[in-house]
Amino acid sequence: MTVLHQISVDLGDRSYPIVIGSELLSGGFDLSPFIAGANCLVVTNETVGPLYEAALLDSLCGRQVETLALPDGEQFKTLDTMVSILDRLTASGFSRDTTLIALGGGVVGDITGFAAACYMRGVDFIQVPTTLLAQVDSSVGGKTGVNHAAGKNLVGAFHQPRMVMIDTNTLSTLPERQMKAGLAEVIKYGAIADLEFLAWLEDNMQALLEKDAGALAHAIRRSCELKAEVVSDDEREAGRRAILNFGHTFGHAIERCQGYGDWLHGEAVAAGMVMAAELSGLPSGDVDRLRTLIETAGLPVASPDIGEEAMRDAMGMDKKVRSGQLRFVLLESLGHAVVSSDYDDAVLSRVLSSAA
Numbered sequence: 001m002t003v004l005h006q007i008s009v010d011l012g013d014r015s016y017p018i019v020i021g022s023e024l025l026s027g028g029f030d031l032s033p034f035i036a037g038a039n040c041l042v043v044t045n046e047t048v049g050p051l052y053e054a055a056l057l058d059s060l061c062g063r064q065v066e067t068l069a070l071p072d073g074e075q076f077k078t079l080d081t082m083v084s085i086l087d088r089l090t091a092s093g094f095s096r097d098t099t100l101i102a103l104g105g106g107v108v109g110d111i112t113g114f115a116a117a118c119y120m121r122g123v124d125f126i127q128v129p130t131t132l133l134a135q136v137d138s139s140v141g142g143k144t145g146v147n148h149a150a151g152k153n154l155v156g157a158f159h160q161p162r163m164v165m166i167d168t169n170t171l172s173t174l175p176e177r178q179m180k181a182g183l184a185e186v187i188k189y190g191a192i193a194d195l196e197f198l199a200w201l202e203d204n205m206q207a208l209l210e211k212d213a214g215a216l217a218h219a220i221r222r223s224c225e226l227k228a229e230v231v232s233d234d235e236r237e238a239g240r241r242a243i244l245n246f247g248h249t250f251g252h253a254i255e256r257c258q259g260y261g262d263w264l265h266g267e268a269v270a271a272g273m274v275m276a277a278e279l280s281g282l283p284s285g286d287v288d289r290l291r292t293l294i295e296t297a298g299l300p301v302a303s304p305d306i307g308e309e310a311m312r313d314a315m316g317m318d319k320k321v322r323s324g325q326l327r328f329v330l331l332e333s334l335g336h337a338v339v340s341s342d343y344d345d346a347v348l349s350r351v352l353s354s355a356a
């Protein structure tokens, strides 16, 4: 077991560490300092559980631990699934000092975090993310929730984990398509906040696709540092945190119009980032640079053929809408994002009409 990096999300007395390392699960990384009581519920899914649950349970011996495997898939990111966690907690008589442990990708993490936010008005939870997307994004920052028929992640709560444990070895079993989807969020950080990191990604994309351990550890560390800094500054998205949604207004609309689970979240965000860069009015060379990087990562660079009207309808439910006005995360330059409602509607129409 090797701990490679430790990053702090600074939120006063709710601050917590993100521990990044290899073989943390098989090496029995000690979670005790982050578990207050005797009861733990490990929430995973039917895919990840058989791969990593046993190692996690070994490290929790001596406590009253139960496990719950959710069905696998974005289509199960629903209130019903969240309630199935609450049902287990009540049936087992778990008390207020229970800790939930989310073992899986962003779907398991978001649902479990929301259950932790709701049970007895809030119990502790720990994130053990096992997809690249969850390791660089969803496990950090305390956004929890589920989808609603009217829109993605429309029901949820801000609830920070007690810690995030990232074992990079879990990526060894992650399917290639899921790796690429995670790379979309990694590219996002370079585009919105760190031009030097974007250039590093251009030089190292092949190594990342080949799951080179050193390259992955660097990409995960830098992504988590950038996310931790933004979240520490604006936990509840009063302002700046919204830049983390670069490409997501378009991406969420694509996901919603297609039905969740067709394109992966990261794939929709990838196309959405190119669309947002076009709407930003960047010099065409900069848009091309971002498009090329996204293409090199094996990700889509244009929306499927959905149509302007359907996309506009879907974007109307975006959480950044204020007083009926759409707001987008736009790039002032590569490496510097702002949230703005100052965009050219004719360019938006063109962006929405141009499909792959």
Ligand code: NAD
Pocket: 045, 047, 048, 051, 072, 073, 074, 077, 104, 105, 106, 107, 108, 110, 130, 131, 132, 133, 134, 137, 138, 139, 140, 141, 142, 143, 144, 153, 170, 171, 172, 173, 174, 175, 178, 181, 265, 266
């Ligand atoms: P996911 O959780 O659906 O995982 C993808 C697939 O990989 C699933 O089939 C899963 O079972 C499987 N899997 C997970 N780990 C594995 C492993 N190590 N080996 C083999 N298979 C594995 O998808 P995701 O991309 O991790 O997360 C997407 C979700 O995250 C979306 O619902 C999105 O809205 C949410 N999200 C939340 C935030 C946030 O801030 N809370 C940020 C970004 C995305």
Ligand code: GLY
Pocket: 137, 138, 140, 141, 143, 241, 242, 244, 245
């Ligand atoms: N993934 C966007 C956020 O955490 O704010």
